[in-house]
Amino acid sequence: MTDFVLLVVTGVGLGALYFLAASGLSLIYGLMGVLNFAHGAFMVAGAYAGWVVVSHLTGLAGGLALAVGVVAALAVGALIGLVVELVLIRPLYERHIQQVLVTVGLSLAAVAAVQGIWGPDARQLPKGEWLSSTTSVAGAHVPNDRFLFIAAALLLFVGLKALLQFTRLGLVIRAGVENRRMVAALGIDVQRTFTVVFVLGSAAAGLAGILGGVYASSVTPGQGGSMLIYAFIVVVIGGMGSLNGTAVAALAVGLVQQLTNFYAASGVGDLSVVLLLALVLLLRPRSMEGAR
Amino acid sequence: MTRRLRTVALPLVLLLVLAYLPYVPTELPGLLPDRVNGPGSMQLLAICLTTAGIALSYDVLFGRTGLLSFGHALVVAAGSYLTAIAMSSLDLPLALAAVVALVGTTLLALVVGAIALRVGGIAFAMVTLAFAQAASIVVLRNPGGVTGGEEGLTLDRDLMPNLLLGVANAPYRYWVALGFLVVAWLVVAWLVRSRVGHAMAAVRENEARAAVLGLPVYRTKLVALVVGSFLGALGGVVHAVVLGGSSPHITTAEFTLSLLVMVVLGGAGSSWGAVVGGFLYAYADARLIEVSGSSLLDHLPGALGGVLSEPLFILGTFFVLIVYFAPTGITGLGRRVVRRGEP
Numbered sequence: 262m263t264d265f266v267l268l269v270v271t272g273v274g275l276g277a278l279y280f281l282a283a284s285g286l287s288l289i290y291g292l293m294g295v296l297n298f299a300h301g302a303f304m305v306a307g308a309y310a311g312w313v314v315v316s317h318l319t320g321l322a323g324g325l326a327l328a329v330g331v332v333a334a335l336a337v338g339a340l341i342g343l344v345v346e347l348v349l350i351r352p353l354y355e356r357h358i359q360q361v362l363v364t365v366g367l368s369l370a371a372v373a374a375v376q377g378i379w380g381p382d383a384r385q386l387p388k389g390e391w392l393s394s395t396t397s398v399a400g401a402h403v404p405n406d407r408f409l410f411i412a413a414a415l416l417l418f419v420g421l422k423a424l425l426q427f428t429r430l431g432l433v434i435r436a437g438v439e440n441r442r443m444v445a446a447l448g449i450d451v452q453r454t455f456t457v458v459f460v461l462g463s464a465a466a467g468l469a470g471i472l473g474g475v476y477a478s479s480v481t482p483g484q485g486g487s488m489l490i491y492a493f494i495v496v497v498i499g500g501m502g503s504l505n506g507t508a509v510a511a512l513a514v515g516l517v518q519q520l521t522n523f524y525a526a527s528g529v530g531d532l533s534v535v536l537l538l539a540l541v542l543l544l545r546p547r548s549m550e551g552a553r
Numbered sequence: 554m555t556r557r558l559r560t561v562a563l564p565l566v567l568l569l570v571l572a573y574l575p576y577v578p579t580e581l582p583g584l585l586p587d588r589v590n591g592p593g594s595m596q597l598l599a600i601c602l603t604t605a606g607i608a609l610s611y612d613v614l615f616g617r618t619g620l621l622s623f624g625h626a627l628v629v630a631a632g633s634y635l636t637a638i639a640m641s642s643l644d645l646p647l648a649l650a651a652v653v654a655l656v657g658t659t660l661l662a663l664v665v666g667a668i669a670l671r672v673g674g675i676a677f678a679m680v681t682l683a684f685a686q687a688a689s690i691v692v693l694r695n696p697g698g699v700t701g702g703e704e705g706l707t708l709d710r711d712l713m714p715n716l717l718l719g720v721a722n723a724p725y726r727y728w729v730a731l732g733f734l735v736v737a738w739l740v741v742a743w744l745v746r747s748r749v750g751h752a753m754a755a756v757r758e759n760e761a762r763a764a765v766l767g768l769p770v771y772r773t774k775l776v777a778l779v780v781g782s783f784l785g786a787l788g789g790v791v792h793a794v795v796l797g798g799s800s801p802h803i804t805t806a807e808f809t810l811s812l813l814v815m816v817v818l819g820g821a822g823s824s825w826g827a828v829v830g831g832f833l834y835a836y837a838d839a840r841l842i843e844v845s846g847s848s849l850l851d852h853l854p855g856a857l858g859g860v861l862s863e864p865l866f867i868l869g870t871f872f873v874l875i876v877y878f879a880p881t882g883i884t885g886l887g888r889r890v891v892r893r894g895e896p
Binding site: 352374 | 669675682691862865870880
């Protein structure tokens with residue numbers, strides 16, 4: 262029983278990380294049909310920004326330094342997202358394949374650049390006393406950082422939900438995911454809305470990067486790549502451009518992965534996630550069409 | 554006449570020159586590690602030719618049919634690993650193991666393709682990526698010790714023909730790689746001139762229009778995917794022979810991405826483009842590492858030197874520039890220059 266509780270809580274924690282990584286990806290794809298391969302590079306950028314800040318703030322207590330690191334990760338993610346959108350994505354408006362190619366090139370170059378500056382090895386990320394210890398939940402010793410992931414994901418989910426439901430910007434985004442051409446025809450600048458969404462998504466990617474670093478207790482240039490693939494799977498299962506779908510899918514993927522990895526064999530969990538994807542595709546192939 | 558010259562005579566002359574290279578003892582300092590027919594150069598060129606052939610097989614999907622697949626690593630790795638596994642676990646000689654690998658991979662491509670092609674466009678890209686990732690995970694987890702995990706697998710030397718073994722026989726492996734490239738080139742040339750090839754081009758240009766015209770869109774895409782996968786698997790077999798084994802690197806998503814980069818760099822939808830792109834990429838990937846070890850970069854400030862010593866940084870940046878400024882790739886640029894020269 263304690264095993265099960267531990268697995269469920271860590272599964273939800275992992276799902277929370279997936280949600281952080283996938284929510285931006287899903288909105289970006291839903292609104293503009295841009296499949297952003299550089300999302301993983303944004304995560305790496307956020308992770309290293311956080312790591313640099315934390316390793317320079319040796320005077321502060323671990324937890325406080327990490328909080329500043331998280332802010333830095335968010336800021337760097339947003340900034341890089343803004344530059345990439347304005348300089349690289351915008352000129353290729355509506356040319357989806359070229360946009361994918363550019364983000365592929367960018368992800369290769371960016372990860373290589375990080376590796377060139379800080380080396381290919383993992384760098385330790387000190388995360389403070391509280392995050393390194395565990396809390397007893399129904400007899401299971403749950404690592405505290407899982408609660409941080411869950412809180413961050415909840416915050417992002419509620420924040421995005423409020424943005425989508427109660428603001429004019431959210432209204433435009435929802436309408437744009439539904440039918441971008443119609444919104445543009447009504448005289449609304451969808452392109453500018455897209456820039457905002459891209460920056461938000463990139464900031465979330467930066468956050469996912471530094472929290473992924475907390476999960477592994479270290480940052481590596483390759484950490485974005487594996488995360489990105491699961492984020493893609495989450496986006497596909499959840500349905501492109503649907504925030505609720507992404508949340509449910511992230512939770513399902515995290516839980517399935519943790520539970521089967523433990524109860525079947527290590528590695529089976531990763532495979533069963535892909536099987537889940539194949540199943541969703543066979544049963545409802547329409548779920549992936551998103552906006553047009 | 555000039556067209557005939559370009560499509561038949563030029564490749565033929567180039568083929569003869571390439572086939573003759575193992576008899577050329579000249580040194581090309583800076584370009585190749587040793588004499589042209591030295592083992593180091595032969596190995597490097599064999600890898601370049603194999604990569605060019607694999608890029609050509611990917612172009613059947615991406616450039617010819619417009620299928621943005623992120624799962625081509627799956628079939629290349631399947632070709633390579635199934636050969637190695639058939640030799641180590643079933644004790645088959647190389648030729649038989651290669652047949653097993655080719656048949657197995659083609660069936661695999663048929664099943665995966667039939668599922669993945671239920672969706673189109675970007676969604677297809679993500680689904681193929683997921684399948685390739687699943688294979689990559691299986692290889693790394695090393696179930697029952699058959700895939701060798703992170704170490705990879707080496708081909709059993711006792712089951713290999715002697716001609717393909719050892720440093721001195723590097724020219725034979727080079728000829729195997731060249732032979733693979735020729736086969737891939739001929740299959741692609743035949744395919745694009747066939748009925749299916751024309752249907753592939755129609756699907757690439759406008760899928761909805763092709764469907765309205767009554768072309769079997771799904772079947773056309775599946776044929777393209779299976780033929781491309783077969784050639785990719787053959788490339789995987791040759792890759793294993795040239796390198797003496799399989800490494801988990803070729804199962805990764807990065808490997809597929811590098812294929813995409815090669816095809817776009819050279820020029821998608823043209824055999825010359827894919828071959829030039831694949832050859833140059835493999836060459837640059839191997840040689841840029843040596844540049845990074847040279848003293849050339851020592852004068853630069855620390856971080857900049859570190860970044861520039863990463864081959865992928867240079868290739869990735871170059872790739873982005875190509876997408877913007879030369880969407881038809883290097884060969885497209887070359888063709889434009891040639892055409893401007895003609896009156």
